Amino acid sequence: xxxxxxxxxxxxxTLNLPAPVKLMNVCGGHERSITMSGLRGALPKAxxxxxxxxxxxxxxxxxxxxxxxxxxxxxxxxxxxxxxxLRVPVNVPKHQPRSLEQAKAAGADIxxxxxxxxxxxxxxxxxxQAVVFFxxxxxxxxxxxxxxxxxxxxxxxxxxxxxxxxxxAVAMLLNTGQAAFHALxxxxxxxxxMGLPEWEFVIQQHQMPAxxxxxxxxxxxAAMYSVLRQLETGQLALDNCYPxxxxxxxxxxxxxxLQQVMQVVDAxxxxxxxxxxxxxxxxxEYAAHDARQQLPSYADEARRYAGAMPPGCDCAQVVLxxxxxxxxxxxxxxxxxxxxxxxxxxxxxGACRIWWAGGLRQSQG
Amino acid sequence: MCLGIPxxxxxxxxxxxxxxxxxxxREVSLFMLQHEDIQCGDYVVVHVxxxxxxxxxxxxxxAWEIYDQMLAxxxxxxxxx
Ligand code: SF4
Numbered sequence: 001x002x003x004x005x006x007x008x009x010x011x012x013x014t015l016n017l018p019a020p021v022k023l024m025n026v027c028g029g030h031e032r033s034i035t036m037s038g039l040r041g042a043l044p045k046a047x048x049x050x051x052x053x054x055x056x057x058x059x060x061x062x063x064x065x066x067x068x069x070x071x072x073x074x075x076x077x078x079x080x081x082x083x084x085x086l087r088v089p090v091n092v093p094k095h096q097p098r099s100l101e102q103a104k105a106a107g108a109d110i111x112x113x114x115x116x117x118x119x120x121x122x123x124x125x126x127x128x129q130a131v132v133f134f135x136x137x138x139x140x141x142x143x144x145x146x147x148x149x150x151x152x153x154x155x156x157x158x159x160x161x162x163x164x165x166x167x168x169a170v171a172m173l174l175n176t177g178q179a180a181f182h183a184l185x186x187x188x189x190x191x192x193x194m195g196l197p198e199w200e201f202v203i204q205q206h207q208m209p210a211x212x213x214x215x216x217x218x219x220x221x222a223a224m225y226s227v228l229r230q231l232e233t234g235q236l237a238l239d240n241c242y243p244x245x246x247x248x249x250x251x252x253x254x255x256x257x258l259q260q261v262m263q264v265v266d267a268x269x270x271x272x273x274x275x276x277x278x279x280x281x282x283x284x285e286y287a288a289h290d291a292r293q294q295l296p297s298y299a300d301e302a303r304r305y306a307g308a309m310p311p312g313c314d315c316a317q318v319v320l321x322x323x324x325x326x327x328x329x330x331x332x333x334x335x336x337x338x339x340x341x342x343x344x345x346x347x348x349x350g351a352c353r354i355w356w357a358g359g360l361r362q363s364q365g
Numbered sequence: 366m367c368l369g370i371p372x373x374x375x376x377x378x379x380x381x382x383x384x385x386x387x388x389x390x391r392e393v394s395l396f397m398l399q400h401e402d403i404q405c406g407d408y409v410v411v412h413v414x415x416x417x418x419x420x421x422x423x424x425x426x427x428a429w430e431i432y433d434q435m436l437a438x439x440x441x442x443x444x445x446x
Contacts, residue, residue, distance in 0.1 A: 036435040082413075116393060127429025137413075140369070144415035147396045151380070189369045190412065192418045215430045244424040245410055251417055254397045358438070 004183045006330045008221035009042055011016040015228050017046045022180060024223060024321050026053040026166055027187035028349020029215050035358035037217045047224070049353070050181055051168040051274050052321040056162075057084045057347035059269040059319055060136040064162045066090045066138045068134040069100055070158070070298035071291070072108035079124060080119050081134040082141075087340060089310055100134075116148040123157035123320060128282035132291050136162035142280050146261040149286055158291035163280035164267060166190050169336040173267045173320060174206045181211040183227035185220070188242040195250025196240060214242035261286055270343070271309040271316025313342030318351050324364075325352040331363040332356065369410035369417055370432070374403060383409060386429070391420035 003011070020323055025031055031051040034040065040049055053059065065088050070081035078102070086101045097103040104110040113119055116133070123131040136146045142163030149159070154361070166187060173179045186199045190211045209230035213223035223241040230236050232329040240246055258280070265281020282290045309315045314328040325344065335341040337353055344350035372384035372393065382403070384393040394404055394415045401419055403409070408425040410414035420428075 032435055033431055036438040037431065117392060117414040140412050140417065143397065143417070144394070144413050147394065147415060151394075151396050189410070189412060189417065192369070214428070216427050218427070245418050245420050247418075251397060251400075253399045254417065257397065 002218065003222070004006075005217040005221055008095070008218060009195050009223055012047075012221065012225050012228060013044055014131070015044075015225075017228065017232075019046060020046050020048060021182050021225060021228065023183050023185055023232065024046045024050045024052040024179075024181035025054060025187075025213075026052045026170060026184040027033045027190070028351075029352070030054065030185060030213060030220065031191065031351055031354050033215045033217065033220060035354050039217060039220065043224070047228070050321040050324075051318070051351040052173075052284065053166070053242065053269075053319050054187065055319065055344065055349040055351065056137045056141065056164055057082075057088060057345050058315055058343040058350050059164065059169075059267045059272060060085070060162050060343070061270050062090050062308065063268075063299055064134070064136070064160065064305060065100070066092070067298050068132070068160055068163055069097060069103045069108075071098065071132055071295060072098040072103050072110050074298070075130070075134045075295060077109070077130045077295070078122060079108065079110045079132045079134060080113045080122060081110070082136065083114065084108070085134065085136060086112055087346045088343045089121065089340070089346075091310055102289050116144050119157065120148060120153060123154045127154065127156060130156055130158060130295070132158045132160055132295065134160040134162070136164075138164055138166050138190060139258075140192070142262070143193050143251070143258050146257040147254065149261045149282075149289065150257040153289065155288070157289060158294055159282060159289055160291040161262075161280060161282060163262070164269070165264065165278050165280070165315075167201070168267065168278035169272075171201060172278075174202070174208070178320065178322075179206075179208075183231060184252065185227065186210055187225050188212055188214040188219070188246060191240075191246045191250065193251050193254045195255070196238060196246065197249045200238055203238055207235050207236065208320050211239035211241050212246055214245060244364070269319075270322065294352050303322070309343075310341050313344075315342040315344040315350075315352070325355045325361065326360055328352070329363055332361050333363055369412040371408055371420055371428045372416075373425070374405050374407045374409060377403065377405060382416070384416070398422065406417045
């Protein structure tokens with residue numbers, strides 16, 4: 001029988017935790033739920049909850065956002081992007097549009113969408129125009145994009161794909177010894193699509209406890225209790241604390257669509273660098289819909305290095321769980337949701353934005 | 366962006382469905398749930414317009430409770446700024 005949040009908390013308080021324990025989550029949805037339900041304050045002091053790489057908008061390479069802005073400004077296209085992307089800043093000289101929102105204000109046809117289905121509709125409604133769908137996201141978002149292509153799309157729809165896989169970022173942290181955490185809370189909806197086995201490496205290769213959590217306080221606390229208990233007993237096993245939705249094998253149709261339409265490639269993460277096998281690109285069979293192959297390119301190799309986070313912004317450190325949002329000196333000072341400096345303050349899944357929305361207003365930086 | 370929302374299937378037309386949550390209806394694709402038998406009245410987790418998994422009514426209710434709290438807390442904060 002499932003326990004209530006209160007009962008899980010009681011159980012956690014009875015655990016014997018001699019030293020501080022750091023638990024990392026890698027999902028903006030988890031971080032929102034944790035922050036908004038005030039879980040940090042309810043847990044024993046020895047437990048720290050660290051928001052990790054859980055925000056696809058935050059790590060979307062600057063050169064991809066730049067490319068989208070340039071295509072929209074200089075080519076006769078309709079550019080579509082998830083709403084969160086519109087205010088993400090790029091590093092350009094003062095007089096140039098520094099976000100899709102500013103490019104839109106400068107006259108480009110840029111439209112925020114919430115679903116690939118809208119992209120399909122807009123492409124169907126505008127058959128004589130090239131429609132570019134700038135699709136950034138983790139597996140949960142990229143799988144529907146793959147499904148859309150697998151089902152068939154009009155000739156005038158092009159993908160500027162910036163899809164990323166979640167687990168390789170965690171693997172990178174663990175492999176390079178940069179992991180400043182003791183256990184992992186794995187993302188429930190990524191696992192819903194991709195299945196449980198891809199998280200086994202945390203336990204098998206790194207002897208670190210891990211549990212998949214859903215988004216209710218009960219499910220998150222169950223996962224926290226599970227990993228703490230694994231730490232206490234030394235008996236590790238990947239725990240599924242979201243069994244109502246997550247099946248071990250994930251969603252086989254979604255995985256088949258991903259496999260059919262896309263391949264896994266090394267990919268750049270903004271401010272972080274290249275992470276091996278962490279991105280999706282379209283397979284050659286879908287080249288006719290690949291904006292990178294069919295439309296002029298504004299990319300230049302120099303951007304990849306110049307185009308990290310905006311000056312002074314510590315988003316990359318926040319994304320990797322190395323500092324808390326309010327340890328950035330700009331947090332709440334120069335950088336607020338109204339005047340965001342970095343992507344972590346723009347996106348609903350960015351840790352800076354979430355902490356601000358949760359009422360934390362002071363920088364400790 | 367990785368937060369799926371529970372919705373109830375109201376009408377099915379091939380791979381397209383009309384789904385409802387909190388009195389709001391949306392077009393939802395069932396293309397990613399071809400391996401499942403989906404009926405009207407079922408609950409699904411919807412992410413960016415695609416149903417990614419089936420779920421029970423009880424789970425849908427408890428998920429909505431936390432989402433309501435989250436949205437209310439975020440709304441209150443947004444109004445305060
Ligand atoms: S507070 Fe603003 S500037 Fe600092 S890390 Fe967050 S988004 Fe970047």
